[in-house]
Amino acid sequence: MRQQLPKEIDPFRFANTGRELDGKVDLAEMPRLAESLRHTDGVVKVWMRFDIDDTGTPFMEGRFETTLSLTCERCLQEMTLPMEIDSLLGLVRHEKLAEKLSDQYEPWVVDDTELTDPVSVVEDELILALPLVPKHDEDCLPDEAKFSGDEEVEEKEAKPTSPFSVLSSLKTKK
Numbered sequence: 001m002r003q004q005l006p007k008e009i010d011p012f013r014f015a016n017t018g019r020e021l022d023g024k025v026d027l028a029e030m031p032r033l034a035e036s037l038r039h040t041d042g043v044v045k046v047w048m049r050f051d052i053d054d055t056g057t058p059f060m061e062g063r064f065e066t067t068l069s070l071t072c073e074r075c076l077q078e079m080t081l082p083m084e085i086d087s088l089l090g091l092v093r094h095e096k097l098a099e100k101l102s103d104q105y106e107p108w109v110v111d112d113t114e115l116t117d118p119v120s121v122v123e124d125e126l127i128l129a130l131p132l133v134p135k136h137d138e139d140c141l142p143d144e145a146k147f148s149g150d151e152e153v154e155e156k157e158a159k160p161t162s163p164f165s166v167l168s169s170l171k172t173k174k
């Protein structure tokens with residue numbers, strides 16, 4: 001069972017004690033990401049492991065899974081995008097220390113003075129992984145000739161469709 005993620009953590013302490021987080025976050029809790037989404041229904045499955053590597057660098061290894069609802073820039077219809085992101089972040093106290101991290105790590109700059117909301121890190125990673133120009137994989141422009149092949153429409157209609165029902169579903173689809 002997945003719990004809601006804690007709102008505040010101390011990542012360095014988590015690394016020292018080798019903690020894991022296994023939880024979920026509602027997409028609705030990520031306002032910056034939401035600007036790119038059609039809706040925020042859904043959750044992100046979050047797994048984070050904190051540890052210290054052989055060189056003494058504290059790090060977070062994470063895996064984030066969700067499905068996002070984006071707008072295809074070609075047909076302007078919804079496209080759902082499943083995402084599975086693996087992150088490896090090195091913990092640093094200051095931006096300036098980020099360049100000392102070994103290449104395998106992206107920096108996670110942790111402010112010394114306050115606890116960190118892990119959700120903001122998950123949100124950052126999802127935003128970084130968004131496609132610059134979201135587009136359906138298939139040629140998706142509305143076109144009656146391609147209608148029968150449209151994957152979004154083939155919602156397991158066992159019955160043969162009459163021309164009239166095709167027309168009516170065309171109308172409701174717009």
Ligand SMILES: [Zn+2]
Pocket residue numbers: 072073074075076077079135136140141
């Ligand atoms: Zn499209």
